Structures are given as C-alpha cells and as structure tokens.
Amino acid sequence: MFKKRLVCAWHCSLLYPKQTWPQSGESYSFGASEAHRRQNITCDKCFAQCKHEIRGRYLTSVQRSPFVLGQFIIFSTLQKPLDVYKKPSGKCFFQGDHGFDNKVNSMQTVFVGYGPTFKYKTKVPPFENIELYNVMCDLLGLKPAPNNGTHGSLNHLLRTNTFRPTMPEEVTRPNYPGIMYLQSDFDLGCNCDEKNKLDELNRRLHIKGSTEERHLLYGRPAVLYRTRYDILYHTDFESGYSEIFLMPLWTSYTISKQAEVSSVPEYLTNCVRPDVRVSPSFSQSCLAYKNDKQMSYGFLFPPYLSSSPEAKYDAFLVTNMVPMYPAFKRIWNYFQRVLVKKYASERNGVNVISGPIFDYDYDGLHDTQDKIKQYVEGSSVPVPTHYYSIVTSCLDFTQPADKCDGPLSVSSFILPHRPDNEESCNSSEDESQWVEELIKMHTARVRDIEQLTSLDFFRKTSRSYPEILTLKTYLHTYESEI
Incomplete structure (x- = not known):
C-alpha cells in the first residue's frame, strides 16, 4: 500500500496569487473574499505538493507552451471518510481519491x-x-x-x-572509441581481484557493431541536444556514454525468455573495472563514493543477467556505473534481478533501455548542466533526479522480442531517485512485498521519458512513424492488475 492524498480541485493558479503559493506540505484556508473561487471545491483546507514529489508522468505536462493540462496539484486535508492516512502501526489505509491520476x-x-x-x-x-x-x-x-x-x-x-x-533530426552524433588507454592510466580507488585476467577482459572490448542488432532492436536512440558521447559495445549490452555526465545516457540490452539469473560471486561484489576506451578524465572514481557516506552506486546493465562469467566482468565497468542512494538500490536491484526476468518470461523476451534523468527544476524537460544542483561529494558526478526504464516486447507474445514483425508492446517507468522509500508504507518488508507495485505506480509514457532526457527512441522499426508515435504516447495503467 502507498501513501496517497486527495486532490482538492483546480490548478494552483486559480487558488493562489503567485506570491502567496504555499510551500510543500503547508496548509491554506480560504477566506470569505475567495468564496467565489471555490464554487465547485469540496474541501476548505488544502496543501500544496512540491513538483519533486509528483510522479514523473505529471511533470511533462508543465511545459512552456500556451496549452497544457495538469500544471499543479492541490491535495486536501479532508477528514475521513475521504482522507488517506498512515497510522502509527505503519499500515496504510486508503479511503478514496479523485481527480488527479489519469491512470x-x-x-x-x-x-x-x-x-x-x-x-x-x-x-x-x-x-x-x-x-x-x-x-x-x-x-x-x-x-x-x-x-x-x-x-x-x-x-x-x-x-x-x-x-x-517526421522523425526529429539527430543533433549530436556519437563517437566510436576503440581501446585507447592503459590499465595503469586509471586510479579508480577500487579494482577487481582478477588482475591477471584484465588484459584478456579488455580485449573483449574490441567488439564492434556485431551486438547492435541484438541489443538495439529499434535503432540507436538519438540525442537531440549538443553534447559529447560515445557508443560502447559489450557482449550483453550497449551504451551511449556521456563524457559530460560521466555515465551512460542510455543502456540497452535484450533478455530472452530462456535467460537465467545468476548470482554475483563474492569476489566481484566490490569490483569496478576501468574502461580503457574512455579517458580517465571522463570516468567516475570509487573514491568519490567512499567520501560520500549518503551515496552508493549501481549498474545500468544488471550483472545478474550476464550470459557468461566472462561477460559478467563487463557489467562491472566504470562506464556502466551510476550514482544511487542505498534505499533506491533496493528498488533498482529488485527490478533488474526479478522483474526484468519475469517480464521476459511472460512476454517471450524483452528489450530494456534504462538511463538517468536530470530534472532539477521539475519542468518535465531535460536539464542543462547549469541546472544540476547535486553531485556525488567531492566529484563532478551529477546525481540523477530519476531513472527511467523502457521495456519493449512483441505485442504477439508468440513471437520473440528479437524476431518481432508485428506491432510492439511497451511498458515505461520513471522512478524517482530518493534517499528513502517512504512512499511505500511497507518498505521495511522484503522487496517482493512492495517494489513491483511501487514501480507500476510510476508508470509513464515513452514520450514523457523523451522530453525528460531529450532522447528520441524507436527510430528503426518495421512500423510506420505515426504508429510509433501512438506507441510512444500510450500509458500502461496496470489498473486491471492493482
């Protein structure tokens, strides 16, 4: 169960003069002079919720254009039977909501x-x-x-x-680096115990476009702003690595129905390898995470789904690493280890594209560097506000994802990157009891993700472009499942 609050009515702009908008969680009572503003409002006291507390699919409606829907959400403090509250026991009791959740x-x-x-x-x-x-x-x-x-x-x-x-024009084309640096050029502050295997493992990084047809089933995502990024090939996944953000903009991989989930050996639990294709100055360092006690790191491609022991080392490359709060890692690891495999089994294979989102002003649009407010302590590694994931399969589950010649099915998520899991009342329990429901609560459209990342997906398919736009604007509600 989750903490939910009732929407009171209208946009904030109808209720408050701009200079008197309440802060997050602040109550506001209507005066007599404002009675005409609330003819259809059923609550006498409301409080505002900050944009960073609103689910990702709402943010993209707040764009700088003349016609938008759903700019602000006002939550009521109604007493029962219409309120939702959390008792001291930690159990949630949902007694109704209306008017704000389009799913x-x-x-x-x-x-x-x-x-x-x-x-x-x-x-x-x-x-x-x-x-x-x-x-x-x-x-x-x-x-x-x-x-x-x-x-x-x-x-x-x-x-x-x-x-x-028409498909939007790609603004920045990627670089395709080969092996350009030596192992000794890097001082990450962490390493892998298998030092004698590193040369052999690095030779695996010579892989060129042979994995593209397997892991980029719908074409390479296009970057719609000026930046610098590299395409990095691996046996089990492919990444578009940003030299500016020091992490992938996207990582794509395809998981078959038959894929097995494997454990990570003890000697690899703290393993992080340098990527000899990327300059040390454009690489993260484990030292930053040792200095920042509030931050950890995770991986965009899950080591659990590696196809072989050798391929598992690729998942521990520094170029697959992203900053994550320890609390959020519980959600992310369960999604990768359990849910991706579950969806692949149910849908006859899936393609997954995941990456970070930076939306510090919460306008639903991709942030430029000057808007980023938080970094891993003592580093230039920015902390994402959200992570996204796009899970695609064939609409006809009798066809495997990598051999689909018909319409596609997509489920997308925008997961808030937070230092706690208080959104779920039972987050103290095992992840199997709450994570999947939480993820489904953060369902989103592919179009929402595109606006938050300035990326363009599904650029190479057998379907017409208008059909792809229909796919991108579809919202999987999961209402029949909840």
Whole structure:
C-alpha cells in the first residue's frame, strides 16, 4: 500500500496569487473574499505538493507552451471518510481519491468521432485527452499552437491525414572509441581481484557493431541536444556514454525468455573495472563514493543477467556505473534481478533501455548542466533526479522480442531517485512485498521519458512513424492488475 492524498480541485493558479503559493506540505484556508473561487471545491483546507514529489508522468505536462493540462496539484486535508492516512502501526489505509491520476479507471472517458473524416466503425486503444487538440486542428484545417500533445499520434483515427509527422533530426552524433588507454592510466580507488585476467577482459572490448542488432532492436536512440558521447559495445549490452555526465545516457540490452539469473560471486561484489576506451578524465572514481557516506552506486546493465562469467566482468565497468542512494538500490536491484526476468518470461523476451534523468527544476524537460544542483561529494558526478526504464516486447507474445514483425508492446517507468522509500508504507518488508507495485505506480509514457532526457527512441522499426508515435504516447495503467 502507498501513501496517497486527495486532490482538492483546480490548478494552483486559480487558488493562489503567485506570491502567496504555499510551500510543500503547508496548509491554506480560504477566506470569505475567495468564496467565489471555490464554487465547485469540496474541501476548505488544502496543501500544496512540491513538483519533486509528483510522479514523473505529471511533470511533462508543465511545459512552456500556451496549452497544457495538469500544471499543479492541490491535495486536501479532508477528514475521513475521504482522507488517506498512515497510522502509527505503519499500515496504510486508503479511503478514496479523485481527480488527479489519469491512470485510474474512473478518470477515463469515451471519445466518439462522427463524420466523413473519421474512420468508420473503428475502435482504437486508449489515448490521452491532450492528443485531441491536434486532431481538432487537423479537422478544421488549422495549424496547432505549441501544446503538450504529440501531433500525428492519432492519425489512425482519420481516413486521410493532413499532417504527416517526421522523425526529429539527430543533433549530436556519437563517437566510436576503440581501446585507447592503459590499465595503469586509471586510479579508480577500487579494482577487481582478477588482475591477471584484465588484459584478456579488455580485449573483449574490441567488439564492434556485431551486438547492435541484438541489443538495439529499434535503432540507436538519438540525442537531440549538443553534447559529447560515445557508443560502447559489450557482449550483453550497449551504451551511449556521456563524457559530460560521466555515465551512460542510455543502456540497452535484450533478455530472452530462456535467460537465467545468476548470482554475483563474492569476489566481484566490490569490483569496478576501468574502461580503457574512455579517458580517465571522463570516468567516475570509487573514491568519490567512499567520501560520500549518503551515496552508493549501481549498474545500468544488471550483472545478474550476464550470459557468461566472462561477460559478467563487463557489467562491472566504470562506464556502466551510476550514482544511487542505498534505499533506491533496493528498488533498482529488485527490478533488474526479478522483474526484468519475469517480464521476459511472460512476454517471450524483452528489450530494456534504462538511463538517468536530470530534472532539477521539475519542468518535465531535460536539464542543462547549469541546472544540476547535486553531485556525488567531492566529484563532478551529477546525481540523477530519476531513472527511467523502457521495456519493449512483441505485442504477439508468440513471437520473440528479437524476431518481432508485428506491432510492439511497451511498458515505461520513471522512478524517482530518493534517499528513502517512504512512499511505500511497507518498505521495511522484503522487496517482493512492495517494489513491483511501487514501480507500476510510476508508470509513464515513452514520450514523457523523451522530453525528460531529450532522447528520441524507436527510430528503426518495421512500423510506420505515426504508429510509433501512438506507441510512444500510450500509458500502461496496470489498473486491471492493482
């Protein structure tokens, strides 16, 4: 169970003058002069929740454009039977919510389109209301103003399409480094015990594009801003490594239905290898994590899913390492070790793309370096605000993920990177009791992740681009499962 709070009503801008908006958790009572503002508001006291406490799929609606939905969320402090609270025993009691979570079944409606432009007797998968504005503009022959919909994602509703979306242009092309440095060039502050095997292990990094077809099933993600990054190939995964953020922008791997989860040997538990393809000045150091007692590190490709003992060493490369709070590692490790394997078994294999998100101003858009506020102590390694994961399979589960010639199925998540797990009331229990439900609560659209990372996914598929836009704007709600 999770701590939930009731949405009171409207946008903050309707309730508070800008200069008097309350801080997070602060109460606000309406005065008599404001009675006209709350004709349809059913609570007399509300408090605001900071953007950093809001689920990732809401953040992307707060964009700098004339037409947006859901900019602010106001939570009430109603007394029961409509409030949600946590008793001292640590148990959560949910007694109702309404009006703010677009994945809840009761928030969904029916759209009926009638007329010569709409297809006849056509039923389509669920979509969000924000996508309708562009359709209405197409019907009226108008050019849409900038908005938070994705123009072209509903082309499949129409007989003829007046707007044909095009794939965004890639802004930064990657480098493809080979082995350029010596083991002795690095002083990471940590190492692997198998020093006599390092030369042999480093030779494995000569792998070129032979893994691309296996791990980048839908093309290489495009970077839509100016930066510097490297493509790093490995037997079991592929990464787009940022020389600016000192960590991968994305890591992609494909797990078959038959894949086995293996344990990490004791001698590898503290193993971190230098990557001789990347300059020491663009590499993280374990020394920073030893100095920062509040921060640990995790890996974007899970060592548990390595295909062989030799390939497992690749998962311990410093270029696969990302900063993580110890509390968050419980969530991440369970997702990688248990849930990825579970989804691969259920869906006949999956492709997974994971990476960091930096959104310190919580506007739902990718942060530039000057906006980043937190670093691993004594280092230039920025701490992500979230981590994302995109899990893709064939919609027809009889086809394996890497041989799919039909429509795709996608589940995406934006996981807040926090120093505690207080969002879950039973986080003191075993991860099997709460992590999967927590992850599903943070479901998101691929489009949300694209806006938070300035990456563009699914650039090379057998499907039409409008169909891919439909896939990107789909929100897997899990409502039938919760």
